Amino acid sequence: MSETTSKAQTQADAQTGQQSGGTTVEGETQEELREEWVQYEFDGQPAISTRDVNVHYGDDHALHDISIDIPKNSVTALIGPSGCGKSTFLRCLNRMNDRIKAADVSGEVEFNGKNIYDKGTNLVELRKRIGQVFQSPNPFPKSIRKNISYGPRKHGDIDVSLLSRLLGRDDSDEEDELVERCLRQAALWDEVKDRLDDNALGLSGGQQQRLCIARALATDPEVLLMDEPASALDPIATSRIEDLISDLAEDYTVVIVTHSMQQAARISDQTAVFLTGGYLVEYDDTDKIFENPESQRVEDYITGKFG
Numbered sequence: 001m002s003e004t005t006s007k008a009q010t011q012a013d014a015q016t017g018q019q020s021g022g023t024t025v026e027g028e029t030q031e032e033l034r035e036e037w038v039q040y041e042f043d044g045q046p047a048i049s050t051r052d053v054n055v056h057y058g059d060d061h062a063l064h065d066i067s068i069d070i071p072k073n074s075v076t077a078l079i080g081p082s083g084c085g086k087s088t089f090l091r092c093l094n095r096m097n098d099r100i101k102a103a104d105v106s107g108e109v110e111f112n113g114k115n116i117y118d119k120g121t122n123l124v125e126l127r128k129r130i131g132q133v134f135q136s137p138n139p140f141p142k143s144i145r146k147n148i149s150y151g152p153r154k155h156g157d158i159d160v161s162l163l164s165r166l167l168g169r170d171d172s173d174e175e176d177e178l179v180e181r182c183l184r185q186a187a188l189w190d191e192v193k194d195r196l197d198d199n200a201l202g203l204s205g206g207q208q209q210r211l212c213i214a215r216a217l218a219t220d221p222e223v224l225l226m227d228e229p230a231s232a233l234d235p236i237a238t239s240r241i242e243d244l245i246s247d248l249a250e251d252y253t254v255v256i257v258t259h260s261m262q263q264a265a266r267i268s269d270q271t272a273v274f275l276t277g278g279y280l281v282e283y284d285d286t287d288k289i290f291e292n293p294e295s296q297r298v299e300d301y302i303t304g305k306f307g
């Protein structure tokens with residue numbers, strides 16, 4: 001279907017009843033849905049490319065043939081109604097679904113020229129390069145400093161100097177530099193620089209979430225996956241996280257699941273819209289999705305007719 005006819009065809013389908021009532025896409029394959037919109041094109045290289053990603057949880061087919069290219073150094077939002085597979089798809093991007101026994105993933109996810117689902121992929125290395133920030137802030141019950149340096153120390157990325165070890169000291173210039181860099185990148189340094197050895201659990205929710213972002217940055221990732229990172233925060237803390245995400249996109253690729261269409265519109269460069277049943281119904285520049293989507297279903301969803 002051509003670009004010019006696709007929307008008209010979709011609307012005609014809706015009138016002839018081929019559309020299945022908006023919230024579901026029963027009877028249509030991902031391939032048929034895919035014909036409703038034009039392949040999203042952008043300048044530059046993708047950070048991640050997915051090809052025909054399917055996920056089953058037992059008999060439940062939770063994601064259908066998801067194929068998208070995610071541009072480097074930008075924010076990609078995944079939106080859609082509850083249960084449409086946003087988090088499942090996000091977890092496919094760094095194989096976090098491997099931890100869910102019932103999840104069966106097929107298809108390819110290409111990162112740095114390799115399919116991350118190939119045998120022999122080093123999962124520790126993969127998750128250092130593709131970090132994750134969760135819905136609720138989950139700092140370790142350790143000092144602010146140790147929250148940042150724990151991972152790099154564990155992986156041997158920070159060497160404690162021989163002198164420090166002989167003196168029984170745990171600190172190092174390398175650690176100090178890392179802690180300051182990550183806290184600055186996460187816009188938290190000024191608030192915590194005088195209490196780096198305090199327990200992180202004493203920070204506010206918004207500060208804890210920025211600490212978790214700083215912790216994710218400490219392993220030197222290329223991609224940050226965020227699953228509703230602001231949903232547990234008040235509006236002021238949310239706004240700080242949104243500003244931070246926009247700043248981070250200068251150096252990192254961010255993929256964010258959000259329930260808030262306003263948030264997706266504010267901070268993302270491109271948006272993928274999923275609908276119930278685990279189908280991708282449109283993927284394009286965020287402005288296009290919110291101002292002139294190709295798919296009638298997307299228009300109905302973003303104008304609040306359902307979902």
Ligand SMILES: Nc1ncnc2c1ncn2[C@@H]1O[C@H](COP(=O)(O)OP(=O)(O)OP(=O)(O)O)[C@@H](O)[C@H]1O
Nearest residue numbers: 057062080081082083084085086087088089100102
């Ligand atoms: N661990 C699991 N075991 C079995 N089924 C699961 C599991 N996680 C998700 N599912 C199912 O997969 C489908 C997609 O769920 P997922 O959490 O990915 O959707 P979502 O769009 O992120 O939802 P929400 O917006 O409510 O967080 C749902 O039908 C859900 O019940």
